[in-house]
Amino acid sequence: MRKPLIAGNWKLHKTIPEALDLIEALKKDLADKTDIEIVVAPVFTALVPVAQAVKSSNIALAAQNCYCENSGAFTGEVSPALLKDAGCSHVIVGHSERRQLFGENDELINRKLKAVLAEDLIPIFCIGETLEEREKDEMMDVLKRQVTVGLNGLSETEMFKVVVAYEPVWAIGTGKVASTDQAQEAHAFVRGLLAGLFSTPVAEQVRILYGGSVKPDNVDGLMAQTDIDGTLVGGASLKAADFIRIARFEKM
Ligand SMILES: O=C(CO)COP(=O)(O)O
Numbered sequence: 001m002r003k004p005l006i007a008g009n010w011k012l013h014k015t016i017p018e019a020l021d022l023i024e025a026l027k028k029d030l031a032d033k034t035d036i037e038i039v040v041a042p043v044f045t046a047l048v049p050v051a052q053a054v055k056s057s058n059i060a061l062a063a064q065n066c067y068c069e070n071s072g073a074f075t076g077e078v079s080p081a082l083l084k085d086a087g088c089s090h091v092i093v094g095h096s097e098r099r100q101l102f103g104e105n106d107e108l109i110n111r112k113l114k115a116v117l118a119e120d121l122i123p124i125f126c127i128g129e130t131l132e133e134r135e136k137d138e139m140m141d142v143l144k145r146q147v148t149v150g151l152n153g154l155s156e157t158e159m160f161k162v163v164v165a166y167e168p169v170w171a172i173g174t175g176k177v178a179s180t181d182q183a184q185e186a187h188a189f190v191r192g193l194l195a196g197l198f199s200t201p202v203a204e205q206v207r208i209l210y211g212g213s214v215k216p217d218n219v220d221g222l223m224a225q226t227d228i229d230g231t232l233v234g235g236a237s238l239k240a241a242d243f244i245r246i247a248r249f250e251k252m
Pocket of ligand 1: 095167213
């Protein structure tokens with residue numbers, strides 16, 4: 001059984017007081033939710049105060065990015081070791097905004113994944129095709145490349161810790177959610193890739209989250225799909241009521 005994981009990627013939003021307000025609301029209304037894992041990913045500057053606020057709660061803390069070295073002359077970067085020191089248990093790696101706006105490629109993402117795992121943190125490894133790639137019928141090739149190169153060299157033991165997030169770029173921040181069939185098809189394809197690259201147990205146990213315009217009114221249909229094990233939520237994770245409803249998805 002794969003335990004559902006509902007994660008909020010706050011992106012570049014929320015001051016420390018705003019982040020703490022949101023956390024208080026989530027702690028209050030989601031305290032009883034032990035049947036799922038809840039993760040929030042604030043901006044770097046809010047990580048330490050949010051880590052204090054979520055201590056002894058059922059909410060885990062993720063960073064939105066990291067570098068692949070733990071120390072050295074890398075101005076402006078933050079390492080997995082320092083994220084752990086700040087109280088993170090998870091790190092989002094390879095988000096499409098990192099790929100598109102900051103030039104991250106599959107090789108760098110692979111190095112980041114290894115660095116995250118070396119610190120015993122859980123990577124939330126993002127993949128997904130652009131609209132242009134989907135229209136050219138390249139979705140499967142793109143996912144295959146991202147998964148093959150991104151996860152290259154990981155051991156089976158490491159793979160059991162990885163969380164994959166399928167986020168079709170055309171669905172991110174656009175209000176255009178993938179249909180449940182489109183999402184299920186991509187998730188099943190990725191699970192098949194994991195079986196081929198690693199093993200059946202890895203494919204059966206690794207959680208694959210869906211991300212891209214997840215909202216209270218579409219989460220139930222998405223979570224009803226066999227291969228969708230959770231959601232990575234952007235915009236709707238910034239509003240307590242929306243994220244709470246998403247975390248309280250109804251089993252259909
Ligand atoms: O990028 C996302 C989460 O990482 C999805 O963002 P939206 O939910 O705002 O579409």
